[in-house]
Amino acid sequence: MILFYMMIFAFVGAFLIYFAGKSFPRIKEILAVVISFLLFLFVALLYGKDFQINYHNFLGFHLFLRINMFSWLFALTITFLGFLSIIFSLSYMKDKKNNAFYYMNMLFVNIAMLGIVLAGDLISFFIFWEIMSWSTFLLISYKKGSALPASMKYIIMSIIGSLSMLIGILYLYDLTDTTIISQLSHIIRFINKGDVIFVVILFSIAFGIKNAVIPFHNWLPPAHSEAPSPFSAILSGILIKMGVYGFLLLFYVIIGLDIIFHLTGLTIVLNVLAAITIIFPTFLAILQNDAKRLLAWSTVAQAGYIFMGITYGTELSVAGGIFHFLNHAIFKALMFLAVGAIEYRTKGIRDLNSLGGFIKKMPFTFAAMLIGAMGLIGLPLTNGFVSKWLIYKTLILNGSPFLAFAALIGTWGTILYSYKLIHNIFLGQLPAKFENIQKAPFSMKMPMMILSTIIIFFGILPGIPLQFINKIIVSFGYHPLNVSLFGIVSDSGNLNIINILAATFVIGVLIVLFFRSGRKSVRVDQYDNYAAGSFIPKEKYSYTNSFYAPLDRFLNSFLKDYIDIFYCKSAALIRHFCNGIRKIYTGYVGSYVMYILLFLAVLIFVQLNWSVF
Amino acid sequence: MNILLMILSAIISLVTGMFFLGLARKIMAMIHWRYGPPIYQPLIDVIRYFHQRAVSHGFIFDLGIIISLIGSLLVVFFLPLGNISSFSNSGGLLVILYILILSPLGLALSSGESANPNASIGISRKLILTLSYEFVLIIILLSLMSQYQTISLQEIVMLQARKVWSFASWKLILPGIAYLLILPAMLGFRPFEIAGASQEISAGPSVEFGGKYLALNTINHGLLHFITIALFVNLFLGGGDLFGIFDSISGTFWGSFVSLIIFLIKMILIFVISVFINAVFPRLRLEQATKYILYYPLSIAIVGLIIVVAIN
Amino acid sequence: MKEITYINPVLLIAVPLALAFIIPILKFVWEKSIKWIPVAGFLFDLIVSITLIPIVLQKNIIVKIGGTTTPFSINLVVGPAGLLLSIMISLAGFLVAIYALKYIQEGDKTKYHILFMLLLTGAIGVVLTGDIFNLFVFFEVLCISSYALVGYLGNRAGIESSIKYLIQGSIGSSLLLVGIGLIYGQYGTLNMADLAAQIKTADSISLFVPMFFMITGLGIEAAIFPLNSWLPDAHSSAPSSISAVLSGIAIEVGLYAMMRILFTIFAAESFMGFLLFLGVITLLIGEMSAFSQNNIKRMLAYSSIGQIGLIVFAFSIATASGLSGGFFQMISHTLNKALLFLATGFMIYRTGSMEISSFRGLGKKMPLTALFFTIGTFSIIGLPPFVGFASKFLIFKAALAKQELLFIILIAVIILTTVIEGAYFFRIIQTLYFKESDDKSSKQESAITALIPMFIFALLILILGIYPNWIMKFIHSAASELLNKMSYLRSVLG
Amino acid sequence: MDFLYNYIYYIGAFGLILIGLYILLVKHNLIKMIIGLSILETGVNLFIITLGYLDNGTAPIFSKENLESNMMVDPVPQALVLTAIVIGLAVLALALSLAIRLYDSFKTLNLKKIKEQKW
Amino acid sequence: MKKFFSLILLIIIVVGMIYTIHQIPFGKNQSKIGKYFVANGKDETGAANIVTSVVVGYRSFDTLGEVTVLFLAAIGLGAILTTTKKQNHDIEKASLILNTGCRFLFPLVLLFSAYIFIHGHLSPGGGFQGGAVVASGFLLIYLACPGKRINKVGNTISESVGGLIFIILGAIGLFVGDRYFLANFLPKGELNTLFSAGIIPIIYIALGFKVGSELNSVIDKMMEES
Secondary structure: OHHHHHHHHHHHHHHHHHHHHHHOHHHHHHHHHHHHHHHHHHHHHOOOOOEEEEEEEEOOEEEEEEEOHHHHHHHHHHHHHHHHHHHHHHHHOOOOOOHHHHHHHHHHHHHHHHHHHHEOEHHHHHHHHHHHHHHHHHHHHOOOOOHHHHHHHHHHHHHHHHHHHHHHHHHHHHHHOOOEHHHHHHHHHHOOHHHHHHHHHHHHHHHHHHOOOOOOOOOHHHHHHHOOHHHHHHHHHHHOHHHHHHHHHHHHHHHOHHHHOOOHHHHHHHHHHHHHHHHHHHHHHHHOOEHHHHHHHHHHHHHHHHHHHHHHOOHHHHHHHHHHHHHHHHHHHHHHHHHHHHHHHOOOOOEHHHOOOOOOOOHHHHHHHHHHHHHHHOOOOOHHHHHHHHHHHHHHHOOOHHHHHHHHHHHHHHHHHHHHHHHHHHOOOOOHHHOOOOOOOHHHHHHHHHHHHHHHHHHHOOHHHHHHHHHHHHHHOOOOOOEEOOEEOOOOOEEEHHHHHHHHHHHHHHHHHHHHHOOOOEEOOOOOOOOOOOOOOHHHOOOOOOOOHHHHHHHHOOOOOHHHHHHHHHHHHHHHHHHHHHHHOOOOHHHHHHHHHHHHHHHHHHHHHHOOO | OHHHHHHHHHHHHHHHHHHHHHHHHHHHHHHOOOOOOOOOHHHHHHHHHHOOOOEEOOHHHHHHHHHHHHHHHHHHHHOOEOOEOOOOOEOHHHHHHHHHHHHHHHHHHHHHHOOOHHHHHHHHHHHHHHHHHHHHHHHHHHHHHHHHOOOOHHHHHHHHHHOOOHHHOOOOHHHHHHHHHHHHHHHOOOOOOOOOOHHHHOOHHHHHOOOHHHHHHHHHHHHHHHHHHHHHHHHHOOOOOOOOOOHHHOOOHHHHHHHHHHHHHHHHHHHHHHHHHHHHOOOOOHHHHHHHHHHHHHHHHHHHHHHHHHHO | OOOOOOOOOOHHHHHHHHHHHHHHHHHHHOHHHOOHHHHHHHHHHHHHHHHHHHHHHHOOEEEEEOOOOHHHOEEEEEOHHHHHHHHHHHHHHHHHHHHHHHHOOOOOHHHHHHHHHHHHHHHHHHHHEOEHHHHHHHHHHHHHHHHHHHOOOOOHHHHHHHHHHHHHHHHHHHHHHHHHHHHHHHHOOOEHHHHHHHOOOOOOHHHHHHHHHHHHHHHHHHOOHHHOOHHHHHHHHOOHHHHHHHHHHHHHHHHHHHHHHHHHHHOOHHHHHHHHHHHHHHHHHHHHHHHOOOEHHHHHHHHHHHHHHHHHHHHHOOOHHHHHHHHHHHHHHHHHHHHHHHHHHHHHHHHOOOEHHHHOOHHHHOHHHHHHHHHHHHHHHOOOOOHHHHHHHHHHHHHHHOOOHHHHHHHHHHHHHHHHHHHHHHHHHHHHHHOOOOOOOOOOOOOHHHHHHHHHHHHHHHHHHHOOHHHHHHHHHHHHHHHOHHHHHHHHHO | OHHHHHHHHHHHHHHHHHHHHHHHHHOOEHHHHHHHHHHHHHHHHHHHHHHOOEOOOEOOEOOOOOOOHHHEOOHHHHHHHHHHHHHHHHHHHHHHHHHHHHHHHHOOOEOOOOOOOOO | OHHHHHHHHHHHHHHHHHHHHOOOOOOEOOOHHHHHHHHHHHHHHOOOEHHHHHHHHHOHHHHHHHHHHHHHHHHHHHHHHOOOOOOOOOOOOOOHHHHHHHHHHHHHHHHHHHHHHHOOOOOOOOHHHHHHHHHHHHHHHHHHOOOOOOOHHHHHHHHHHHHHHHHHHHHHOOOOOOOOEOOOOOOOOOOOOOOOOOOHHHHHHHHHHHHHHHHHHHHHHHHHHO
16 A cells, blocks of 8 residues: 555645645745655665555546556656756746745646556556646646647647547457456457557557657647746656656557567557657757757657657667666756756746857856767767667667668757757857856756766666666566676677777877877967958857758758648637537527427428438 | 777777878879878878967867767777777677767867857858768668678678678669768768868868867877778778688788788778869868758668668 | 335425525515525435435335325436436535525525525426426426526626527427427326336337427427527526526436436437437537637536537437446536536626636636636546546446447547537636736635635535545436336336 | 318417417517417417317316216316416516516617627 | 428428327327326315316426416516616506596405405316406506505515415425325315315415415516516
8 A cells, every 4th residue: 555655645745735835935845855755765665566556446447556667667767857856946946936836736747647657557547647637737837928828739639648548448448348457468368459459549649649759749849848947857858758658558568569569560650650750850859949949859859769669669679768768858857957057047048049158157057968968869878878779779680770760860860959959058159148147056956967977877887777677678578688787788789888988988088198298278268269360240259040050941941840730720720610610609599499490390300201210 | 908909999090090181182282283291291280289379268178179089089999990809899880870979079069169150150061961971871881780680890891701792792882882972071071071161161160279179180080081981991891801812811910910901901092082082073062062962872872771671 | 114214305395495485575574594595495405315315226216296196196206316416406506505695796686596496496396206297397497497597687698698598498398398298198197107108119200209399398408409509698698606507407407307208208219329419419519619719608608518418428328337427427517517607706706707818817816716617627628536537437438338430439529529628628727827917906715605615516526536436326326217217117106 | 071170279279389480480579579489388288278178078177966077078288288378477477577678778679689699 | 581491390390290199189088197087086186176186186296386487487577677777657647437447346356366266176267367367456456556556565475475385285294194295184075165175275275365466576567667
């Protein structure tokens, strides 16, 4: 029952924050931090446990909470990131009104996600899923203004997804007579393939929407960019990964390997979608000029990698997918937090064209952002490298070079937009209006520091997380990977981080020594520049405006978010249609009487002539 | 042993890189009907730069260029040079592909910090150009990896030695051609000398580099020449193999030596060809270059990949 | 056999009626007490109804009134289904009466309270009666009091809606009466059980025609698609407390009467397929019309049409689980819609406008009212852990249990409507909380007597959402009672 | 003649119902519509009364001791109609009062012009 | 066009009714409950008028509802008409003949109505009819003496008390005899005499008052408006 008490504790805590916050403003922050930390601690202490409990009966369904390695890893990530972003919120939300509401919802989201990963049956999975949806809606709307359409988009997509999932669950229930995950996995083999595919499609819509797989991605960019930054971190880091969790649960826990391998057509479709999800958003990210929107598109693309990993279905790819989930959670959260710090200090400016040169003012944030970007690109010695390496390798060796191409080219796109982000915020000229920008406060630095450390740590010692992941994929029925502390051993190409680390270190030291031996350089002002003799006015002395101008020109002509346009068009069409429909209520009683008699007459006429009833 | 090999390959690459830089200038001069500088001129330059005054724009300005050089050197260790390979079994081609990123990224960071608009423009161009040829390069690598069913570069080299050079095999000739077509772009030669256009944007990314920064940049440049061509030789020309003539002495010191020599000779040949192209063509605009790359080499490479996949 | 003693269910009707008759006298004697009379009356009803639950779960209570043996006199048949509805009616009546203590400020208050009591008494009569003509009479009580209440405020909108409602409603009752006449002419009896015994199933045209007449007549009150044109006008023009009752109770009672006639008297299995479509179309039209409304009460009224469509759909599945879903949806709709209208009432009172855009920033000015409103919307959209989720869940489950392609397609349509529903309700939530208002007036909550019923509704929504099992047994037996014609017959005719 | 004897009341009743409904359908003056409602109700009442008739029957009143009970007409429809008439009266009263108020507010009784509540 | 369409609709509806009417031949009523009532009504309720025994006996619950509806009409009318401003028309005085005639007729009408509702169980008539006659008496007064108004308090009280008596009589049935609502618990008496049929005459008297006063209040309201 400990799981149940934990959830109850968390929910009560969330309410407590709200009501305490109304009367004692200081307490709510302390409470929020303490509760989220305790949650993290609880989950961490549950390591290695494997059990499930029946905590509630709902309309004849037994609801379970369960924990095992698979859910533990996700739960840990959720509570950890939740904790960090609440710490980050302390200063981010300081001056905002109504932050008790914010903290409460923040905890709601975390608890709901915790509930999702701890759910032992599909009904409680769904319930927590919905709680997550609406609390997220409230949080996205929090900043008002342009956040409102964004959250509308989110919630509408979300409702579509969750309802299709509900249908899927109930359909599955009709076929198997159970919704308990551990039982489903035994029974599902007796179901015919067509039904399984139908269920998979229904679930895929739900998970695909949450995971922002193209063509269901359109809610994500506005939602991520408009949400408060600490929450963007959660949103991007873990919330959308609930889709990943769902896919893993569906494919490998419920349906199981021996069936999923026979659904080749389906997996191919999903893989292709994943590939599109990698390439398309990557290039759209390059075109963005809003820091958070850029990161949002990047999230879509990275979610594509994860999706690719888990739908490709080899042990390497699944391990890579799960690992990339973990990594992405960390580095994307870090980057959102860093952007959040910038936003906090510049009072809400995130437009890449008007920033620049912040490295002098906020060096720590720069470092965090750089590490995050390196992880995002997947440079060796950061965590992103290992997970991407696993995915590429299996894609290449299992004969899917085109998918691998998508993944690799996506990485190059990643470099472009990551560099744009870093360059336009931190490098280049510092505009005069930002002369007095302060450093990020400690409560912002601390989460960023922790996350950066983890990126490097996992990058050098990928064996540690991979061991957990190994256990998960073994529980899915795969062979374990041959994991060492520093990498992976396999017959078709090994990975050994320690070599790279050692070489880098040695070369680095040598080069630095070499560099030091040269004549000492002189530090100069940012305006002390070589401009080939031409005069450039100060305010124009910065090349941030449309950084990739040639590429923009090239891509803008054909690269648009057609799917979003399509959705918006159809929404407008539906609105128009709805407006037309209600014109039947004309306001004239005579027509209403006509409807009534028409109804009666038609019924009689039909029955007289054809006896249909 | 490994450390020795590392040092050896580092030295080889540095020397060869410098040599290439010198060679390029020499050949250009000869084409221009001039005498040209001595072939060791770049080395002299580097040493000279080291003692000149340099300006720095900040910590990342220093760090970036160092990262860039680390990246380049690191790649060298992953490349088998003839029979010499330090740790080409630590992740294979994928790692190479990734470490290749480090160098431009470091340079970009460094020149970004310099806050010079020309540098920023240069970087922007360079990244876009890189992106476009990377399309082709990735496909080429994928065709090779799919064909040989490995991600280890060393194994690819060995398999070529056992059967036939990739460039000579009909399945892989298209990727080879594509690689040759993008080679000037990778080397930063004309017609793709867009990022570092000295007349237009004052040498682009390296505009603010002076003194030891320029020295490191030059070394880096040389290394990049080396890496690009070494990769080609390894991938398509069988590395240090010469039709199996020296198979009998492989494994011995002399075997390694011979293969290294053969390797270097192949590299020089390829390099010379590229330099000729450089001399002949004028510089393209970025859009033109991107379009060119995305039309011809890319389509060739894709056809190549399709062939490989279809046959497998 | 030991006779279990219980309070005679006829008092559920007689006591409120007597109280309503007393009110005019009280006006001269003790005027202040008048507004407490409905509270007392429905509290009595609520308590009595709840005490009847255990008895009804075992067997239907047959109450003879003023006559001899069963088919010849009027009787009340208090089955689980009827009792369920009467509990809902008295609960809603009780809470709305409390709400009205402060809310009703204008007009002839005495008459308001009388009309309000008679409205709900009529509703209780409809759900409990076992006689088809008696049903008509109580139906008229329900209708006429609602005509009067819709026009109660006496403003342009109220009068216009009221007269339109009256015309359509009267046509409906005439048609119903024709139907009853046709049935009586053929079978010579008015008792529902007796009729049911004589009509095995609807098979000939001479049965269908009266059935159509009765369905059309009742369908007008039940607001099924082509017959519901009065609803948006009436519900949006009435005082909010009355809208709550009309939306939450009146249309559901109409629907219940219709279903009782269809299931018990005619056993028209073949007609259910048609109703299935009708339900979905009603749902679709209702939600679509609500989509771009700017008048909040009109939007809620259209939403009621949609909800009724969903209930019709659930009932037309015609399985035990479908009917359970329908009953559950009725409960949830009563709670949700009553809560929404009550909260809206004071919000309109505060802002003086029914435009949604005028509700900007009310989340700050009336936090509790806005919170309750939010709970209501979340529940009506069907988000867990609120009761709306449980009901929608049951309906989906029942529909999918049929395992037919048709149902999957219909469910897809229902999903579409839920999405539309979500879109417009979330829009209001955003307006409430996330849009800044222009005027900077201070925080002022609704009256405490209004907050208490809202709180109770919200609490019930939450509790039933988390523990739906508590009422499931009751709902199951209600569903099986409605579905199972033979057991109804046996219980009434012995 | 036989036909007329058998059906005259039904024809009358249906005729009234039809006329009432027709008025409701095509007229847009409120008073006329209310008249239509009245006619409709009258028709329905007539119809129900007709149902209970017995050939050569007597009124169901035992005013003398020796009346044959099986020659009496059905009393139930009469009771029903009594109720229905009262209900009709109630509706009529309400409708008229609403009409008065409607005229006060809109200064017209033409329902085609009173369309504020729509959509 | 619209009229044509309406006609077609109505004709379809009537055709449907005619199909059903085929099952119900005119003048051959075989109603089960009707037969029962005429056979057993006078014994069971003690009322000579079987219609009355149905209205106030077997189906008295309907009648309760009916009374409620009437009550509702009065109240609803009041509620709707209450908020209008009082207009002061110059009312023309009625002529002397009318005045005198009405004053003369008024007590007679009341007396007649009393007869009707007291003898409701014996002869055609009853509370509703009697009540209507009462109202017509008052209507005469309204016509004859335009300034006159009824005593609203008295009217309201008789209205309420009439309804209450009905319900209380019904409720007493819950505690005596067969213990059902509206049970006829008083002695039946001898058929065709005034004091027979148990509670039926009492109810009818109450109804007479109630209906009369309700109709009065309706008329009163209407008069106020005009």
